[in-house]
Amino acid sequence: MDISKKKSRPKAITPKGFRDNFHSYLKKREKVLQKVNRVYELYGFERLETPAVETVDALGKFLPDINRPNEGVFAWQDENESWLALRYDLTAPLARAFSQHRNTLHVPFKRYSFGPVWRNEKPGPDRFREFYQFDADIVGTSSFMADAEMCFIVFDVLKELGFSTSDYSTRISNRKILSGLFQAVKLEDATILSDIELVVFRAIDKLDRLGLEGVKNLLAKGRTDSSGDFTEGANLSAFQIDTIISFLKITNDDPYKTLEEMRYLIGGSEIGQQGISELSNITDTLLSKDIDSVSFKIDPSVVRGLAYYTGTVFETELSTATRSLGSISGGGRYDDLVSRFTGQKVPSTGVSIGIDRLVSYLYESDGDNEKGVVDVLVTVMDKNLMKHYIKIATEMRENGINTDLYVGNPKDFGKQMKYADLRGAAFAIVAGTNEIEADIVQIKDLKLGSKLADNISTNEEWKEQPAQFPVKREALTKKILELLKR
């Protein structure tokens, strides 16, 4: 190694697909998290937090995009050569945690959890590798009421965040109905998806992106994308393709009519009829609520990407008058995920709300209306008076006033004022030797100051409401508290 070679500097950059979040965004996120949290607790869910890191074994392979390296997760080997990974969602860790602690947990176990999850996917402009989810799950019940409750929760969360039912719709279906359809068109007959069923399943999952024609091609011989890449199709027969496409095209305002048309297409399949019956029960339950608090649609084309779903599946799209946010929530029933660990069937259901898109939307549409942290800047006129400045700052803080004591180089007073401005401080406290000796301090009203600076013709106003004025030292905190309330 050539040690004379200068050590190169590291790049000051987040890894691709990761980002930093700043104060006012985080304050907005905090508010959203609190509201979601409140709704989840109103429904009687309790919190459980699992670690960021799990064994790869425990996480399982349920991500849709399994052809990429590391199968969509960030994984590494520990010192004993066993594989660890960052969680890709909050559901797989819950199944592990419930199995681990099942002897001390009540059933049904209603838990909520929130935090970042990580996916080793190709990042895009609005697609990050670290994102925030807020989940609610019920472990240990097969009741359709539990599935319905997941939908109610999303409705209530969106209401709490200020959206109305016209802004969103939850599309609901059931994986069992898809299995029924596969039986009806005589694809292979298995409860676990066969290879060919998996290809068909993935084709259907791409409906949003490719449209009906694209899906049709994938069900037939295959499809060439815009870059010229060819994806091999499922090579189904014309009858099979037509039936599946007819199934996907079913749409009605009346959910019971949709259920009827689905029932017709899946014919005598027992598992399919079971799915229809479950979906019918959920429909009844959702419709039993006030019409102005629900917005849903039975939609056969909803399948959800994650492989662990076994029954009910749903996702919610949000689209306001000004902007379409796409899918902001999804979930469903995963009756076999816990039994991977325990061998015993523990039917479960859950929902996940994607926090980032909601926060970004609210942040942009509300404007950056979070006030800055700092109420008051205590400036430094003379380093030798630091003791006095500390006393002032301490007194302010003891009275709940967010106070910044200037710790930069105090020589340039203009710089201190500029700093106060950048931090959004409402007031600056100024005290030099003269003031300290006279037992007073100067208060600079920074908001008024900048208003007056913009509007210097109003000399009268200046006199009546001066942007800087002295107060007795002992009256300072009380005065600031008054001014802040103004």
Place this chain on the structure above:
Amino acid sequence: MDISKKKSRPKAITPKGFRDNFHSYLKKREKVLQKVNRVYELYGFERLETPAVETVDALGKFLPDINRPNEGVFAWQDENESWLALRYDLTAPLARAFSQHRNTLHVPFKRYSFGPVWRNEKPGPDRFREFYQFDADIVGTSSFMADAEMCFIVFDVLKELGFSTSDYSTRISNRKILSGLFQAVKLEDATILSDIELVVFRAIDKLDRLGLEGVKNLLAKGRTDSSGDFTEGANLSAFQIDTIISFLKITNDDPYKTLEEMRYLIGGSEIGQQGISELSNITDTLLSKDIDSVSFKIDPSVVRGLAYYTGTVFETELSTATRSLGSISGGGRYDDLVSRFTGQKVPSTGVSIGIDRLVSYLYESDGDNEKGVVDVLVTVMDKNLMKHYIKIATEMRENGINTDLYVGNPKDFGKQMKYADLRGAAFAIVAGTNEIEADIVQIKDLKLGSKLADNISTNEEWKEQPAQFPVKREALTKKILELLKR
């Protein structure tokens, strides 16, 4: 591959050194985080959140235990073969983030941040690989006032958490004084630690664990630990060892006396005298506050393990009447960490509070005094009446009552009551066909019920305060709100 072989089940277990956290612990943590957050904002810090994942380059190699695989971090290669890692603290990512966004940030930049950090260290009973830190940092000032503020913040946080100055003490020193000492005993003369200095430095850092005798051995020929393993020593001369040991032994109630004795031992070293002068300024500043709000000690043996510190270093130990928690906070000045990225010197200082130990302590000493999530359980007497139960639950929730609607198998009513108990519900709502027809519901007072069950002699009381009583359906929510206030 033998496909007849049964697929083995994954183990339901967190990776070694990781753990799950449950509701009441998390509620307690939430309260602690809020209090710390409040203090940081009172001091005018604003939040910045960096991702969990950084490039290994950006994180740098500053962990003390650099002889272990992966140098103490969890790291892996991404698809382009470049190394990524989980952050091991919140300071290195801050240096990266400040450098990345420096054109849009004000200086001094006061930021706080909290969240998990990860260390690939040997886990122990009270030593986890994922732990929570809450940091405050000021980037872009060399003022001793900034260092002092870090100490004030810790004092205020501990006060806010209910500790008194007799429960803790902050030990403060300065890396420059140590450099001065190295010059005085004629170890190599460099601003960056030489190999031999590094060995001496690590020996001193082990004082807590090994005692003076152990450190002495490491400064001399070496030390054999209890397992028989030998660690090669620094092979210093008797004069060098004696001087260093004398330095480490300096202790006085009067910080100025300690400073004087340190000054004497480092002799004419310029960097050492600079360290003394900085430490003296901080001492003046800390002593300018009310004596009942500060608790610190100048202690030459504080060095801190992380390699990025350049000046002031401090750590706070908490030891209440009932238990010693050890170090719960530490920090110091790192004037070269940002310049790794930018090439320009950006002096900075910061403090980190370890949240887990504090929460565990408060959780254990307060007892588990967090109330359960659920106020009311709506039981299911008859599945066909589900619509009515949903309506009741909805009404409760709209009135801010945390309400669990039973979603398990409703057949065994005793099981529902047991579930209500496990969830800590105060009341259960019971309504069968008779009640619904009569437009009433039964309220079961579960706390009173269990009290009465414990004390069945008081029949009179039972009559006056029955554990179950009917109310008109329309009066239900109002009644429950009243009862919950009781």
